[in-house]
Amino acid sequence: MAAKNTQRNNNEITLLAVSKTKPSEDIIAAYEHGQREFGESYVQEAVDKIAQLHAYSDIIWHFIGPIQSNKSALVASNFDWVQSVDRLKIAKRLDSQRPEVMPPLNVLIQVNISAEEAKSGCHPDEIAELAQFIEQCTHLTLRGLMAIPAKTAVTQVQVQYFEQLQTCFDKLKTQYPHIDTLSMGMSNDVEAAISAGSTMVRIGTDIFGTRT
Template sequence: MSVADNLQEVRCEIAEITQRFARPAESVRLLAVSKTKPVEDILAAYAAGQRLFGENYVQEAVDKHQQLSSYADIEWHFIGPIQSNKSRQIAETMAWVHTIDRDKIARRLSEQRPADMPPLNVLIQVNISDEASKSGISLDQLDDMVSLVMALPNLRLRGLMAIPAPQVSEAEQIQVYQPLKQAFQALQQQYPDVDTLSIGMSGDLAAAIASGSTMVRVGTAIFGARNYA
């Protein structure tokens, strides 16, 4: 199947899940995770109406941004870990960053955001399953991180992101998401710009959408298996 066909299948799946949980179909945005995929695949998705693309690796993200600079309506999201020495490249190219979990990185992104660009939309990454192998802050550190991001002039806090440990059942996955959902709703009550909960990938779309996700990150189901050098 083509990228366009795959994309349509994913959109249909999201529509079915939102209907199942009595949510408006437009309440969940689809982020196409294009890491390791060639520009031609991104253009195929673009031709099928996709505009949000997520990248995990800094140099690849910057290269694709440059190659597709004439496509001004592409919204680039960085969804991978950021090293201090790579923060400037992200600040100068991306529209969104999903992986804020350190004071130093947040400060650098704000300082390095070009003056002629709008504030960088950011999500704070929460490690809701307390996995040592994953990035993200704990929920009890959230208030401090929120205060820091809100004080930085060139960042705009839009919400939270998480990658939970997989669970055996949908019900168990929903249970894992509940504390994050509650934290997100509390943030929304405090800050009018907070509107994004980035949770849900191919394996847990239903649980994520049931838990209030407003953005799901899907790669393989759209583009096929990852390409590695």
């Protein structure tokens, strides 16, 4: 519906079902309705689910939470995507810890687009340096940008944040034409994100219900 309201094609937008804190049974239920891409934020919880659901080999697992150095090896060896790379140290660890037998890890640079002190993400001015490093990594593939802007119910402000990230993405794409993913928008701001050009929305509550 959000795509239709903004006159965009559904095929341009990937739905990432954010399944953090939800049991494997909920993921299976979504899978049986055709969902294939799932996002997790807590490393050990996610690794346990991935092991439980190993028979569902076409699930694509995204890590979308902050990455602690002592958990980076688990992230590197279990996920298909990491959307929360925001500093060189983590990019280096993921590259060195990605198993040789696995394909390169798809990476999004997380940007702190609303400049919140307590929020993860690099400053927009740091994107270029981080992207340059990731492009040189053997076991990482740069796919685009991700952001979690400050919460607000004011649609105009939501759109403003997302358009700022879109500008960053367009600038990065001039140097790396292969990047294709702009991950922005959640249950409370999905329409604003899609109107601003999001290619991937991260939806939890509207799929699985409120977290306890």
